[in-house]
Amino acid sequence: MTDRIPQRNYYGKALAELARDDPRVVVMDADLAGSTKTSDFQKACPERFVEVGIAEQNMIGIASGLAASGKVVFASTFGIFATGRCWEQIRLAVAYPRLNVKICATHCGITVGEDGASHQALEDIAIMRTLPNMVVLCPADAYEVFQATKALAEYDGPAYMRMGRADFPVITDQDEPFQIGKAKVLREGCDVTLVGCGQMTAFCIEAAEVLAKDGISAEVVNMSTIKPLDSETLTGSASKTGCCVTAEEHSIVGGLGSAVAEALAESCPVPLERVGTMDTFGESGKPDELMVKYGLTTEHIVDAARKAIARK
Structure with a gap:
């Protein structure tokens, strides 16, 4: 990357x-x-x-x-x-x-x-x-x-x-066709599912690498279509790992985290932690500093993964 x-x-x-x-x-x-x-x-x-x-x-x-x-x-x-x-x-x-x-x-x-x-x-x-x-x-x-x-x-x-x-x-293949409505598993794992969209998908990959150093196997799913949500890929992964984390550069209210929560509640209820902005407006500042202040970093995904695993 x-x-x-x-x-x-x-x-x-x-x-x-x-x-x-x-x-x-x-x-x-x-x-x-x-x-x-x-x-x-x-x-x-x-x-x-x-x-x-x-x-x-x-x-x-x-x-x-x-x-x-x-x-x-x-x-x-x-x-x-x-x-x-x-x-x-x-x-x-x-x-x-x-x-x-x-x-x-x-x-x-x-x-x-x-x-x-x-x-x-x-x-x-x-x-x-x-x-x-x-x-x-x-x-x-x-x-x-x-x-x-x-x-x-x-x-x-x-x-x-x-x-x-x-x-x-950049984390995807330049020549790989895009299929609307289809998520992609970027990394296989068995302990927790990390579901990202936008640039937070790259942070999910980084988080999986950090977790691996502690013996935690994280599966990473690129959910680049929010609607229609690929519930089949999502629930297949969540049923295997037993818990899930979502990560988005968007409010946790109504965004990817909400869409995933809805899908899991209907067909695969597992512990879920959501990483995103917490029902708040932003402010002026340097992008990297704002990502830290509003909890949108690799470290926040790692912490959320540990919380989700502890809730299993």
């Missing part, structure tokens, strides 16, 4: 390839094309790029119209604007009619850093996964974002994909 690449860089790279390969694709942005990297598509295919300015609700409305006419629309802005400011438009104009709009948001999570609470989307997974018909993705790294973007172009229906701002560790 020596390489660190911003996820949005490979989102832009995937869009540029789609500009060449798929004439159905239209890309939209709300005055942030340089930050979201949709500018890569704009350079490759300006005639299918729509800049709406600081008018996110209008972007979703226009996107729904384009999708209704047969286009595959990627609409991008920062996560806090994409999900909070546009929620009603997404609900009624995209999710309800099940239109082919992909809402791909960057700058999610506490690692937005110095921009502070107003720009740190810690609730976006919760907001989006409540919507019927909505697929919700949180890829682990830049390479997985690239493959997920390609998969979204082929998927017929509404979807939300979240990406961070900071450089993320």
